[in-house]
Amino acid sequence: MRSLAGYWQHRRIRKLVRRGNAARDIRNWAEAAATYEKVCRLCPTRADIHVQLGHALKELGSREDAEASYRRALASQPENADTWLQLGHVLKLLARIEDAEDAYCQALVIAPDFEPAKGELIALGSAHKLLMLDIGVEPALRQSDVGFPLRDYDAFRQRYNVPIPSSILGEFWINVWIDARRTAAANLRVTIESIRLQTHPFWNLTVWVDDSLAENSIASIVHSEPRIRFTTVNPHESECGRTLLVQPGVALEASAIAWFAVAASDRNCRACYCDHDLAIQKWRGPKIYGSPILQPSFDSDWFDDAGTSPVFILIADPPCDWFRLPLSHLLSEVDGLGSVFHLPLLLASVVDLVSEVVDAPGSLAERRPKPPALILSAASGEARRNRISVIIPTRDQFVLLEHAISTLAVKAEYPELLDIVVVDNRSSDEEAAAQFRTLQERHGARVIRMDEPFNWSRANNLAAADGSAEILIFMNNDMEMLSEAWDDRVRMQLQREAVGILGARLLYPDRTLQHGGIVFGFGRGAPMHEGVGVAEDNAGPNGRWLRSRSTGAVTGAFMAMRRSVWGRVGGFDEANFPLGYNDVDMCLKSRAAGFRVIYDPAICLTHFESKTRGLNVSKAQVAWDNVELRALSEKWGRALFVDGSANLHWSRDSPPFESLRLPSRAAIDDYLSWQSQRSLGGMLLDAGYD
Numbered sequence: 299m300r301s302l303a304g305y306w307q308h309r310r311i312r313k314l315v316r317r318g319n320a321a322r323d324i325r326n327w328a329e330a331a332a333t334y335e336k337v338c339r340l341c342p343t344r345a346d347i348h349v350q351l352g353h354a355l356k357e358l359g360s361r362e363d364a365e366a367s368y369r370r371a372l373a374s375q376p377e378n379a380d381t382w383l384q385l386g387h388v389l390k391l392l393a394r395i396e397d398a399e400d401a402y403c404q405a406l407v408i409a410p411d412f413e414p415a416k417g418e419l420i421a422l423g424s425a426h427k428l429l430m431l432d433i434g435v436e437p438a439l440r441q442s443d444v445g446f447p448l449r450d451y452d453a454f455r456q457r458y459n460v461p462i463p464s465s466i467l468g469e470f471w472i473n474v475w476i477d478a479r480r481t482a483a484a485n486l487r488v489t490i491e492s493i494r495l496q497t498h499p500f501w502n503l504t505v506w507v508d509d510s511l512a513e514n515s516i517a518s519i520v521h522s523e524p525r526i527r528f529t530t531v532n533p534h535e536s537e538c539g540r541t542l543l544v545q546p547g548v549a550l551e552a553s554a555i556a557w558f559a560v561a562a563s564d565r566n567c568r569a570c571y572c573d574h575d576l577a578i579q580k581w582r583g584p585k586i587y588g589s590p591i592l593q594p595s596f597d598s599d600w601f602d603d604a605g606t607s608p609v610f611i612l613i614a615d616p617p618c619d620w621f622r623l624p625l626s627h628l629l630s631e632v633d634g635l636g637s638v639f640h641l642p643l644l645l646a647s648v649v650d651l652v653s654e655v656v657d658a659p660g661s662l663a664e665r666r667p668k669p670p671a672l673i674l675s676a677a678s679g680e681a682r683r684n685r686i687s688v689i690i691p692t693r694d695q696f697v698l699l700e701h702a703i704s705t706l707a708v709k710a711e712y713p714e715l716l717d718i719v720v721v722d723n724r725s726s727d728e729e730a731a732a733q734f735r736t737l738q739e740r741h742g743a744r745v746i747r748m749d750e751p752f753n754w755s756r757a758n759n760l761a762a763a764d765g766s767a768e769i770l771i772f773m774n775n776d777m778e779m780l781s782e783a784w785d786d787r788v789r790m791q792l793q794r795e796a797v798g799i800l801g802a803r804l805l806y807p808d809r810t811l812q813h814g815g816i817v818f819g820f821g822r823g824a825p826m827h828e829g830v831g832v833a834e835d836n837a838g839p840n841g842r843w844l845r846s847r848s849t850g851a852v853t854g855a856f857m858a859m860r861r862s863v864w865g866r867v868g869g870f871d872e873a874n875f876p877l878g879y880n881d882v883d884m885c886l887k888s889r890a891a892g893f894r895v896i897y898d899p900a901i902c903l904t905h906f907e908s909k910t911r912g913l914n915v916s917k918a919q920v921a922w923d924n925v926e927l928r929a930l931s932e933k934w935g936r937a938l939f940v941d942g943s944a945n946l947h948w949s950r951d952s953p954p955f956e957s958l959r960l961p962s963r964a965a966i967d968d969y970l971s972w973q974s975q976r977s978l979g980g981m982l983l984d985a986g987y988d
Contacts, residue, residue, distance in 0.1 A: 307340065310340070311337055311340055311341055311344075314333055314334075314336055314337045314340075315333075315337055315347065317329075317333050318330050318333035318334045318337065318347075318350065319350075321333060322350065322353070322354065325357075327354045327357040327358050328358065330350070330354040331351060331354035331355055331358060331360075334347050334350050334351035334354060335351060338351055338367075338370075342370075343374050344374075345370075345371040345372075345374040345375040345378065345381070346371070348367050348368070348370045348371035348374070349367070349368065349371045349380075349381055349384060351364075351367045352364045352365075352367035352368040352371065352384060352388070353384070355367060356387070356388050356391070361388050361391050361392050362392070364388045365385065365388050365389065365392070368381060368384055368385040368388065369385065372385065377408055378408075379405040379406075379408040379409040379412050379415070380405070382401050382402070382404045382405035382408065382415075383401070383402065383405045383412070383414055383415050383418070385401045386398045386399075386401035386402040386405070386415070386418060387418075389401055390418075398418075399419065399424050399427055402415040402418045402419050402427075403415075403419070403427055403431060406419075406428070406431055407431065410431075416428060424447075425445070426445065426446040426447075426450060426453065426454070426457075430450075430453050430457065445949035445951060445952045445956075445957030445958065445959055446957055446958045446959070447956065447957050447958075448839070448956070448957070448958065451575075451587060451588055451590060451958065452586055452587045452588060454958050455575070455587035455644070456584065456587070458960045460551045460552075460553050460554075460643055460644065460645065461553070461643075461960075461963045461966075462497060462553045462556060463553065463556050463557055463559075463560045463963075464963050464967060467498070467556075467559050467560065467563060469500050470498075470500055470559045470562070470563060471500045471501065471502065471540075472498070472500065472501045472502075472540060472541075472542055472555055472558065472559055472562070472612075473501070473502050473504070473539055473540060473541045473542065474493060474501055474502065474503040474504070474541070474542045474544060474555070475503075475504050475505075475506065475533065475541055475542070475543050475544070476489060476490075476503070476504070476505045476506065476543075476544050476545075476546055477506050477543075477545075477546070477621050478505050478506060478507045478511060478546045479506060479507060479508045479511070480508065481507075481511065481546040481547070482547075483511065483514045483515070483516045484651055485546050485547035485649070485651065486505070486511070486516055486546045486547075487516055488547060488548075488549050488579075488649045488651070489544055489545075489546050489547060489548055489549065489550070490503070490505070490516070490519060490526065491549075492548075492549040492550040492551075492552075492554075493544075493550060493555070494523060495552050496550065496552060496553075496554065496555045496556070497552050497553050497555075497556050498553070498555040498556035498559055500559075501525060501542075501555055502525050502526075502527075503525060503526045503527070504527055504528075504529060505526065505527070505528045505529070506529055506530070506531075506533060506621070507528055507529070507530060508530065509530065511528075512528055512530055533621055539615065540562055540612070540613075540614055540615070541612070541613050541616050542555065542558060542610070542611070542612050543610070543611050543612075543613065543616065543625060543628070544609070544610050544646075545609045545610070545625070545648075547648060547649055547651075548574070548609045548610055548646050548647065548648055548649070549577065549646065549647045549649050550610065550645060550646055551643075551644070551645045551646065551647075553645070554572070554610070554645040554646065557572070557641050557643060557645060558570055558572075558612045558641070558645075560970075561612065561639050561641055561970065562612055562614065564639070564970070564974050566637045566973075566974045567612075567614070567637055567639045567974070568613075568614045568615075568632050568637055568638065569611060569612060569613050569614065569628070569629050569632040569633070569637075569638045569639070570611065570612040570638070570639040570640070570641060571593065571596075571608035571610070571611045571612075571625070571629060571638070571639075571640060571641070572593070572608065572610060572640070572641040572642075572643055572644070572645040572646060573590065573591060573592050573593050573641075573642065573643060573644045573645065573646075573945065573947070574590075574591050574608065574609050574610065574644065574645070574646040574647060574648060575587055575588065575589055575590040575591065575644055575646075575647050575648070576588050576589040576647065576648050576650065577647035577648070577649050577650065578649075578650045579649050579650065579651055585647070585649075587647065590644065590947070590958075591605075591606050591608075591840055592839065592840065592945035592947050592948070593606065593608065593640055593642075593945060594640070594847070594848065594942055594943040594944070594945060595640045595942030595943070595973065596629065596633060596638040596639075596640060597847055597848040597942075597943070598630045598633065599845070599846045599847045599848060599896065600845070600847045600848070601626035601627075601629060601630065602626075602846075603841070603845060604624065604626075605840070605841070606626075606840055606841075607624055607625055607626040608625050608626060608629070609625070609646055609648055610625075610645065610646040611625045611628065611629060613628060613632060614632075616628065617631065637973065637974070637976075639970065639973050639974075640942075640969075640973065641966075641970075642945055642946040642947065642961055642966060642969055643961070643966065644947070682786070682789060683715070684715070684767075684768040684769050684789055685715050685716075685717055685766075685767040685768060685769070686715060686716055686717065686767055686768075686769045686770075686771060686785055686788065686789075686858075687717040687719055687761075687762070687765045687767035687769065687770050687771065688703075688706060688716060688717065688718050688719065688771045688773055689719045689721065689758055689761040689762060689770065689771065689772050689773065690702065690703070690718070690719070690720050690721070690773050690774070690775050691720075691721040691723060691748075691752075691754060691757040691758065691761075691775070692720055692721065692722060692723065692725070692775040693722070693723045693724060693725050693726075693752070694725045694726060694727045694730065695775055695776070696727065696729070696730070696733040698775050698776050698906065699720065699737070699775040700733075700736075700737065700740075701778060702773070702774075702775055702776070702777045702778060702779075703718055703737065703741050703743065704740075704741070705777075705778050705779040705780075706718070706779050706784075707741060708779075709779045709780070709781060709782055709783070709784055710783070710784065710785040711782075711783040711784075711785055711786040712785055712786070713785075715785070716785065717742075717744070717765065717767050718737075718741050718742065718743040718744065719743070719744050719746060719761045719764075719765065720734070720737060720743050720744070720745045720746070721745075721746050721748050721757040721758070721760065721761050722734065722745050722746065722747050722748065723748045723750075723752050723757060724748070724749060724750075724752075746760060746761055746764060748760065752876075752877075753872055753876040753877075754854070754870075754876060754877055754880055755869075755870035755871055755872040755875055755876055755880045756870075756872040756876065758772050758854075758869075758870055759869040759870050759872060762861070762864055762869065763869075766861075767861065768860065768861055769788060769789065769792055769858060769859075769860060769861070770858065770859055770860070770861055770864055771788070771856070771857070771858045772854055772856075772857045772858075773855065773856050773857075774854075774855040774856070774905065776905065776906040776907070777855065777856065777903045777904065777905055777906070778903060778904040778906075779903050780805075780902045780903055780904060781900060781901050781902045781903075784901045787898065787900050787901050788800060788858050788901065791846075791858075791896060791898060792858060792859070792860050796893065796894050797893065797894050797896050798859060798860075798863045798888035798889070798891065798893025798894060798895060799852060799857060799858070799859045799863070799884065799885055799888050799893065799895045799896070800852070800857070800858040800859065800895075800896050800898060800901075801813070801815065801849070801851075801852020801853060801856065801857055801858075801895070801896070801897050801898070802852075802856040802897075802898060802899075802901035802902060802903055803843070803897070803898075803899035803900075803901065803902040803903075804853065804855060804856065804902075804903055804904070804905040805834060805902065805903070805904050805905065806831075806904070806905065806907070807904055807906060809833075809834045810831050810832060810833060810834060811829040811830060811831065811832045811833075811834065811836070811843060812827065812830060812905050812907060813827045813828070813829075813830075813852070813853050813855070813905070814827070814828040814829035814838065814842070814843035814897065814899070815827075815828045815842075815843075815847075815849035815850070815851075815852060815897035815943070816828065816849060816850055816851035816852060816853065816882065816885075817849070817850055817941055817943065817944050817954050818850045818851075818938060818939055818940060818941035818944075819938075819939040819940065819941050819944065819950055820944075820948075820950050820952075820953065820954045821950075821951075821953070823938065823939055824927055825850070825851060825879070825882050825938070826954060827853065828842070828843065828849075828954055828955070829843045829955075838955065839955045842955075843899065844899050845899065846896060846897070846898045846899070846900065847896070847897060847943065848894050848895060848896060848897075848942075848943055849895055849896070849897040849943050850885070850895070850940075850941040850943060850944075851881065851882045851885035851886065851895060852881065852885060852895060852896075852897055853881055854880060854881030854884070855881075855905055855907075856901070856903055856905075857881060857884070859888070863888060863891075863893060866891060867884065867887040867888055867891055868887070870883070870884055871883050871884075874926070874929045874930075874933065875926055875929065875930070876926075877922065877926065878922075878923055878926045878927075879926050879927060879929075879930045882930060883930060883933070883934075886934055886937060886938075890937075940972070942973075946961035946965055946966065946969060947959060947960075947961060
């Protein structure tokens with residue numbers, strides 16, 4: 299009887315499968331799903347039918363149910379690569395990208411040549427997963443262009459070797475100094491061993507120790523390595539010359555000294571620093587890497603924070619009291635005498651020998667440094683009495699405008715030193731005249747009439763020329779000041795002669811970031827706001843969105859500068875940039891004149907973005923934007939793609955600061971050449987690098 303029952307059940311299942319397949323073939327997904335579900339109840343181990351049910355459910359939009367069906371199929375046939383592929387597809391539709399990546403990777407573990415899974419990973423921007431699995435990628439996809447998300451930083455470091463320099467120097471000797479006083483012998487040993495393994499053999503190492511370490515076993519190394527000496531003599535009494543200063547406990551990459559020798563051979567290089575990270579090293583197994591410090595080109599503001607201070611630098615002629623100063627302060631001192639170079643390579647790791655926590659590879663990479671304190675230093679002397687002219691073009695939108703002006707005054711340290719200048723461009727509101735009189739009465743605002751087609755650059759130039767305040771601020775009408783004593787912060791920053799333009803941190807009304815500086819050279823190459831849409835408390839890589847620092851450009855929604863700088867660069871370009879990119883052009887002109895552009899998050903505003911003019915959404919608006927962007931490109935050439943604030947390790951093919959790449963040797967050489975040329979005068983912006 300059981301045999302006969304089994305026969306009829308088998309026939310019923312075959313009939314249901316044919317019915318389900320017929321419904322599938324005509325894309326009747328509801329009928330197909332219902333029929334396949336009956337088969338799965340009758341025969342729960344039919345993996346192929348669970349897969350077909352998953353397909354039907356996915357087409358019906360029941361993605362969670364489809365995932366469950368694919369997983370039931372894998373429970374019966376876990377070695378089916380195609381089922382893992384289908385699971386990856388539905389996980390991608392559910393926006394669970396990391397889970398989808400894992401599913402595609404599992405398919406490739408089973409079938410390494412499974413091209414559909416390879417293609418999905420590459421399309422997700424996760425080609426680095428193929429490298430982690432030792433699976434080849436398309437020849438056109440160069441390893442240096444494969445982006446590794448920051449969460450996979452350890453895999454990035456394990457996979458890539460630091461390249462050797464393209465130019466091999468002869469007997470170019472480098473003196474290395476380690477101040478090892480009050481240092482554990484084990485930490486010192488890590489550093490010395492890494493120096494002994496250098497590919498560049500022409501170095502001498504001097505280790506400055508106290509009496510206790512001089513008697514330690516570590517000191518016996520001088521008998522087997524003639525290039526090393528231990529001393530208790532104060533460096534005041536020593537001739538250092540071209541010197542590498544290394545912190546104890548730092549392990550150098552094998553080509554580190556070779557790269558520093560290449561940099562030092564450039565006659566324009568007086569000092570040099572590199573990138574570094576953290577490495578946990580136990581007595582067995584590989585190091586675990588994380589927390590990369592990816593430095594910008596030299597920026598004294600950036601190095602004000604100890605968390606990003608370099609751990610390994612070269613000084614052409616260190617001051618006699620170098621051991622008293624943090625390495626970043628030494629660079630700042632040398633910067634006044636000549637050029638400070640940045641080597642965009644991870645040439646050093648701070649080694650943790652005692653950690654008992656077995657970190658997952660991603661957890662180290664996700665450790666965010668505490669953002670530097672935003673200390674509001676007061677302007678000094680005459681600068682504290684400088685008047686500030688705030689220039690705001692507008693058309694109608696009186697409520698927004700009045701709110702913006704009110705918050706400026708309420709939050710200012712010296713509201714009586716603010717000159718509010720409103721440029722009225724053909725306001726049509728019937729109440730406009732009365733409203734502008736109200737602004738004059740309440741805030742002492744001066745109104746300039748501009749009865750001509752709107753031109754943002756011209757409006758600001760007209761207002762700037764019709765005044766005498768020492769400081770100019772160009773601001774949109776859809777703003778709300780959030781920072782107390784913001785005006786004193788502006789004065790403090792602009793009293794520094796090197797600073798040409800100052801920008802602020804802007805938030806959307808929902809408190810996400812709208813502007814954290816402007817970066818060049820990512821994506822299709824157009825200038826981009828940094829950090830758009832991230833949470834207000836997201837400090838960004840190495841805290842960059844919550845620290846004062848140099849940047850490629852800042853937005854004209856809030857842009858401050860000295861009147862003398864505005865005049866020197868000729869004001870805004872009215873002819874070429876009447877609507878867009880006028881702020882970027884102004885920043886590039888300022889940098890070309892030798893000034894710095896600073897982003898300062900201690901000045902923070904809400905920006906109700908583009909409520910007056912609207913966003914570029916129509917074809918006509920997009921076309922106009924492209925025309926102005928082309929004008930910017932024709933005017934500045936490669937300078938539009940040059941940004942020393944963005945380390946070369948950040949992939950340019952991904953959104954800014956999302957994934958890592960290994961800089962090519964050619965890109966590194968170009969970057970060093972750019973720094974050398976820049977040191978000869980001004981910014982030499984056209985001497986770009988890739």
